[in-house]
Amino acid sequence: MIELKKISKNVYEIPKQGKMLVPSVILASEKLIEKIKQDKTLEQAKNISMLPGIVEKSITMPDAHQGYGFPIGGVAAFDLKKGIISPGGVGYDINCGVRLLKTNLTKKEFLEKREKILDELYKNIPSGVGVGGELKISEKEMNELLEQGVEWTLKKGFATKDDIEKIEDKGCIKNADAKKVSQKAKARGKNQLGTIGSGNHFLEVQYVDEIFDKKTAEVFGLKKDEITILIHTGSRGLGHQTASDYIHKMEKEFGIENLPDRELVYAPLESQLAQDYVQAMNASANFAFANRQIITYNIRKSFEKFFPKSKIKLVYDVTHNIAKFEPFKINGKKIELCVHRKGATRAFGKGRKEIPEEYRKVGQPVLIPGSMGTASYVLKGTKEAEEFSFASTAHGAGRLMSRTRAKEEITESSLKKELEESNVKFRAGSIKGMLEEAPRAYKDIEEVVRIVDELGISKKVARLRPLMVVKG
Amino acid sequence: MKYKFLEHTADMKFVVHGKDLKAIFENSVLALSEYISQGEKVEKGVTKRFKIFGRDYEELLYNFIDEIIYFLDAENFVPSNAKVKLENKNDKVELRAIVFGDHAKNYKNLESAKSATYSEMYIKKKMGKWEAQVVVDI
Numbered sequence: 001m002i003e004l005k006k007i008s009k010n011v012y013e014i015p016k017q018g019k020m021l022v023p024s025v026i027l028a029s030e031k032l033i034e035k036i037k038q039d040k041t042l043e044q045a046k047n048i049s050m051l052p053g054i055v056e057k058s059i060t061m062p063d064a065h066q067g068y069g070f071p072i073g074g075v076a077a078f079d080l081k082k083g084i085i086s087p088g089g090v091g092y093d094i095n096c097g098v099r100l101l102k103t104n105l106t107k108k109e110f111l112e113k114r115e116k117i118l119d120e121l122y123k124n125i126p127s128g129v130g131v132g133g134e135l136k137i138s139e140k141e142m143n144e145l146l147e148q149g150v151e152w153t154l155k156k157g158f159a160t161k162d163d164i165e166k167i168e169d170k171g172c173i174k175n176a177d178a179k180k181v182s183q184k185a186k187a188r189g190k191n192q193l194g195t196i197g198s199g200n201h202f203l204e205v206q207y208v209d210e211i212f213d214k215k216t217a218e219v220f221g222l223k224k225d226e227i228t229i230l231i232h233t234g235s236r237g238l239g240h241q242t243a244s245d246y247i248h249k250m251e252k253e254f255g256i257e258n259l260p261d262r263e264l265v266y267a268p269l270e271s272q273l274a275q276d277y278v279q280a281m282n283a284s285a286n287f288a289f290a291n292r293q294i295i296t297y298n299i300r301k302s303f304e305k306f307f308p309k310s311k312i313k314l315v316y317d318v319t320h321n322i323a324k325f326e327p328f329k330i331n332g333k334k335i336e337l338c339v340h341r342k343g344a345t346r347a348f349g350k351g352r353k354e355i356p357e358e359y360r361k362v363g364q365p366v367l368i369p370g371s372m373g374t375a376s377y378v379l380k381g382t383k384e385a386e387e388f389s390f391a392s393t394a395h396g397a398g399r400l401m402s403r404t405r406a407k408e409e410i411t412e413s414s415l416k417k418e419l420e421e422s423n424v425k426f427r428a429g430s431i432k433g434m435l436e437e438a439p440r441a442y443k444d445i446e447e448v449v450r451i452v453d454e455l456g457i458s459k460k461v462a463r464l465r466p467l468m469v470v471k472g
Numbered sequence: 473m474k475y476k477f478l479e480h481t482a483d484m485k486f487v488v489h490g491k492d493l494k495a496i497f498e499n500s501v502l503a504l505s506e507y508i509s510q511g512e513k514v515e516k517g518v519t520k521r522f523k524i525f526g527r528d529y530e531e532l533l534y535n536f537i538d539e540i541i542y543f544l545d546a547e548n549f550v551p552s553n554a555k556v557k558l559e560n561k562n563d564k565v566e567l568r569a570i571v572f573g574d575h576a577k578n579y580k581n582l583e584s585a586k587s588a589t590y591s592e593m594y595i596k597k598k599m600g601k602w603e604a605q606v607v608v609d610i
Contacts, residue, residue: 068591130576237545262590
């Protein structure tokens with residue numbers, strides 16, 4: 001049994017003990033902490049606190065569940081001199097993330113043509129396994145894309161200047177080097193540009209169902225009953241291969257002795273290998289930003305066919321699997337740290353220069369999608385998050401039930417009935433894949449959002465309800 | 473039983489049994505095949521041959537699974553089964569494999585995998601037989 005102390009409402013702690021260098025803080029309600037106890041999440045949270053150079057505490061979000069290395073929903077910041085970087089703290093799907101688009105269409109207008117749009121989107125945006133994207137790029141173009149991200153898509157006509165302003169890091173993380181990404185990774189990614197993939201990745205058309213913060217919703221351009229579109233995907237095979245490549249390199253160079261879990265293999269931040277991984281990770285992140293941009297381009301084309309006057313703008317694009325170099329105040333001193341967010345969203349408050357100018361007076365948009373068929377939330381980042389959780393918050397509903405159990409317990413007909421009752425239409429490559437992602441296999445998004453809102457590490461702005469889902 | 477899927481909140485976890493180490497690798501492909509094809513029988517018209525190394529059996533198994541995922545991603549290859557040969561070479565273990573399978577376009581319900589992981593991985597000899605456990609990020 002892992003010792004767990006309740007500190008205050010929604011805050012638990014595994015006190016520093018044994019090889020732990022700092023305590024491990026778990027953010028959860030009484031209900032969610034019981035769920036979190038049921039798998040290896042706490043053990044993995046404890047392991048993070050043993051990594052060299054960790055600053056202050058490791059943090060586990062309310063939507064957390066067991067992963068590999070870090071739990072999904074794990075956050076940790078490392079000192080640049082004494083600290084490390086670990087691919088197991090970023091995840092295989094580098095820059096897995098969420099993009100939210102808003103349209104000028106009302107729910108009523110959209111519903112009249114819903115079936116047609118659903119077919120069109122399913123046709124134009126490849127999802128599932130073995131389905132490549134339309135866009136074929138040369139090796140030279142791939143290298144440019146890896147270093148320029150969405151800038152490259154702007155040059156090719158897939159993006160607007162306004163799009164770029166509304167993406168974390170403007171869709172291009174500097175210090176990316178295509179040479180640090182292996183040929184094998186590039187081979188896996190080259191046919192996957194503009195594709196969603198399978199697993200928990202999806203595309204959803206929604207409407208703004210409720211607004212909680214009128215002023216901020218206005219700044220984000222969200223209006224009640226207007227149609228929004230949410231994209232959840234990442235760097236596809238290119239990122240997965242990059243993570244694997246560097247796990248092996250780090251094992252070879254720094255060994256696996258003294259690790260609480262082999263998946264937590266790391267490189268000291270001051271080493272050349274850490275620098276190489278950072279440049280490869282950033283290149284993979286740029287691939288993911290470009291991927292979501294090309295999907296956006298195809299969504300615009302699909303909507304224009306049936307709604308010639310439709311205007312689709314970006315609200316924001318966030319990454320929830322990444323390590324970033326960001327300044328934080330520690331013991332009254334401002335220092336740069338390497339923050340790992342694995343299944344966690346950045347949540348900068350107002351005034352930060354890293355967020356789009358238009359949003360600077362309210363804070364960055366935080367996008368937390370629910371499970372398939374349930375609500376998603378738009379929140380805003382806060383100063384509290386910067387002070388308490390290394391500017392991080394939750395990233396989703398969080399899995400509850402294993403995929404095996406979901407397939408055993410949930411029948412195709414009961415899932416279809418459930419989606420119909422909530423008025424959600426869907427297209428999916430694999431029905432079994434849909435069962436794995438059924439809403440019942442996830443935690444309650446309402447509960448996750450309530451906790452982060454109560455803690456103040458992000459504040460509710462609007463709720464979005466799905467009208468249709470496209471999934472691999 | 474050659475392999476069995478186990479409970480894991482988010483990823484795919486299986487335990488595999490074999491009379492020798494070679495069988496551990498070959499039976500892992502059967503588990504991967506069942507997961508990727510969602511239980512549908514996979515034809516064997518396409519073959520992939522490759523050679524990989526590992527500094528220990530765990531790394532070898534990680535690399536082996538990753539190589540198969542690579543073929544799925546980069547060449548739309550769905551695995552069915554495999555034949556492998558293992559050989560100790562200096563401080564490494566070499567694995568030569570022929571993997572049989574088919575093109576992804578011939579299957580409707582496919583699931584993908586992102587990567588092998590070291591999470592909870594072990595390979596051990598138990599009462600004269602071999603057993604291994606793997607978590608695959610999906």
